[in-house]
Each structure stands twice: as C-alpha cells, then as structure tokens.
Amino acid sequence: MSAGAEFERVIQWYPGHMAAAMRRIGEHMKLIDVVIEVVDARVPSSGSNPVLDAIAGQRPRLLVLDREDLADPHATTRWLAYLGRRRRVVAVNGRERSGVTAVGYHLAQLTAGRRAAQRAIVVGLPNSGKSSIINGLLKRAAAKTEDRAGVTRALQWFRVQPNLELMDTPGILVPKIDSAQAQWKLALVGAVPRERYDPEDVATRFHAWLSERTKGQTRVPDLAAFARGRGFVRHGGEANLHNAAQSYLKAFNDGTFGRLTLELPPDDP
Numbered sequence: 612m613s614a615g616a617e618f619e620r621v622i623q624w625y626p627g628h629m630a631a632a633m634r635r636i637g638e639h640m641k642l643i644d645v646v647i648e649v650v651d652a653r654v655p656s657s658g659s660n661p662v663l664d665a666i667a668g669q670r671p672r673l674l675v676l677d678r679e680d681l682a683d684p685h686a687t688t689r690w691l692a693y694l695g696r697r698r699r700v701v702a703v704n705g706r707e708r709s710g711v712t713a714v715g716y717h718l719a720q721l722t723a724g725r726r727a728a729q730r731a732i733v734v735g736l737p738n739s740g741k742s743s744i745i746n747g748l749l750k751r752a753a754a755k756t757e758d759r760a761g762v763t764r765a766l767q768w769f770r771v772q773p774n775l776e777l778m779d780t781p782g783i784l785v786p787k788i789d790s791a792q793a794q795w796k797l798a799l800v801g802a803v804p805r806e807r808y809d810p811e812d813v814a815t816r817f818h819a820w821l822s823e824r825t826k827g828q829t830r831v832p833d834l835a836a837f838a839r840g841r842g843f844v845r846h847g848g849e850a851n852l853h854n855a856a857q858s859y860l861k862a863f864n865d866g867t868f869g870r871l872t873l874e875l876p877p878d879d880p
C-alpha cells in the first residue's frame with residue numbers, strides 16, 4: 612500500500628458540513644464583487660483550493676498569504692514574485708492589526724471608482740486566518756477565531772466600511788487531496804480538523820521530509836527527541852510518542868522550530 616493510501620484510511624477529507632458550506636458559498640456568489648482567498652504562507656501550493664477558481668469566475672481577486680510570521684521570509688519573497696505574475700497577492704500577519712493594513716489597501720484598490728457598495732467574500736482552507744483578517748480590518752474581535760480548524764461554521768456578513776461588506780466563511784478543504792505530501796502538510800499547519808488525522812504520523816512525516824531536505828543537518832528535534840526533552844516518557848524511560856505528538860504539532864505552529872515554509876514555487880530549484 613502506498614503511503615498516501617495508508618494516510619487516507621485515517622482521514623475522511625471532506626466532512627459533510629464542508630460540502631454544505633461550499634454549496635452555500637456558491638449560492639451567495641451572485642452577490643459578490645471581490646474574492647479574497649486566504650492561504651497559509653507555509654503551504655502556498657497545497658493550501659490553495661482549485662475549486663475556488665471555479666466559484667470566483669472573473670471577479671477581481673486578492674490572494675492573502677497569512678502567517679507570514681511563521682513562514683521562511685526568503686521563501687515568501689519567492690512565492691510573492693511567482694504568484695504576483697498572475698494575480699494580486701500580499702503576505703501578512705493576520706494576528707497583528709498592523710499586518711492587515713496591506714489587505715485594506717489592496718481592497719481599496721480593487722474597489723476604487725465603484726459607486727455601488729461592494730461586497731467581498733473571504734474564502735480559504737480551515738484555520739488559514741480568514742476570521743482574524745476580518746477582525747483586523749474591523750479593528751475589533753467581531754468574528755470568532757481559535758487555533759483549530761472548523762471554528763467558523765456559518766456564512767456571516769461584516770460591514771468594514773460604509774461602502775464595503777465582507778463575508779466570513781467556514782474553511783473548505785478540497786474534496787480530494789491527492790498527494791500524500793499535501794496531506795501531512797495541511798494537517799501539520801492545522802488546516803485539517805483534529806479528529807481526522809494521526810498527529811504521530813504527521814510529526815514523523817514532517818521530520819523525515821526536513822531531514823531529507825537538509826541532508827540530516829537540521830536542529831529541529833524529531834518526535835522521539837522532542838518527547839524526551841518535554842518529559843513525555845513511559846515507565847522505564849521510553850519516549851511516549853503518542854502523547855508527545857500533539858505538543859509537537861503545537862510547537863511547530865508556535866514557531867518553536869523556527870520559520871519554516873514547506874514548499875517552494877514549482878519553477879524554483
């Protein structure tokens with residue numbers, strides 16, 4: 612059995628509420644003038660959703676690479692250059708109010724000269740930072756945010772300026788994630804609901820990938836070393852990988868292992 616098939620057994624990728632949310636988004640698209648897609652800057656490729664191309668149609672679009680504070684800055688520069696050839700793109704820290712000013716700027720550019728009130732929809736993978744960006748633009752915590760996938764469950768409108776409304780949406784995964792690489796990466800960055808993956812497997816795959824990429828020269832601990840360092844040990848001193856795994860993923864997402872981007876643009880060596 613391939614690694615991908617093995618992984619798929621433990622993950623049902625497309626829970627019913629996502630299919631329903633996707634349908635509701637489609638129904639609302641006739642009201643929408645601008646599409647804002649939020650993607651985690653650590654997975655600009657695996658984290659983008661081709662299904663959104665279809666629903667966005669010809670509408671003006673803004674791509675936001677969120678969590679730039681956790682991504683490798685050199686990789687982000689490359690991604691901005693690569694993606695910027697085809698579309699308007701900006702990298703931000705959605706948790707900092709100052710970080711979303713750039714989103715406001717691009718939105719103003721996209722809607723300049725329009726007399727009618729404009730409506731923008733904010734879409735992207737679960738936990739990518741959609742609600743945080745809306746709160747940043749509103750300058751208050753109006754939309755609920757949390758560090759887990761699947762927090763926003765309903766479509767919700769927010770008026771950010773007299774002539775601009777934003778719609779927050781639940782995170783949507785692609786119906787089928789066909790590469791095993793994309794699967795562990797999306798689980799690692801927190802885009803997959805917790806009950807749908809095995810943290811031990813994700814941590815192990817991440818470290819194997821990092822070791823291979825750095826030819827074993829990484830200072831990031833593997834799961835066993837991390838477990839021992841944090842005191843996750845069984846009677847007899849054996850590392851308790853199972854109990855350590857969720858903390859390992861949290862450490863990754865807190866930036867404890869440094870700023871890491873998990874993929875580079877396709878035309879980049």
Ligand SMILES: Nc1nc2c(ncn2[C@@H]2O[C@H](COP(=O)(O)OP(=O)(O)OP(=O)(O)O)[C@@H](O)[C@H]2O)c(=O)[nH]1
Nearest residue numbers: 678704705738739740741742743756761762763782
């Ligand atoms: N470090 C960091 N954390 C961020 C950033 N943007 C958002 N977060 C955090 O990421 C978590 C998820 O943010 P949300 O805004 O709830 O994400 P969402 O896309 O609305 O998530 P769902 O509604 O579950 O799909 C929260 O804990 C935020 O504080 C960022 O740029 N950097």
Ligand SMILES: [Mg+2]
Nearest residue numbers: 741742762763
């Ligand atoms: Mg949300």
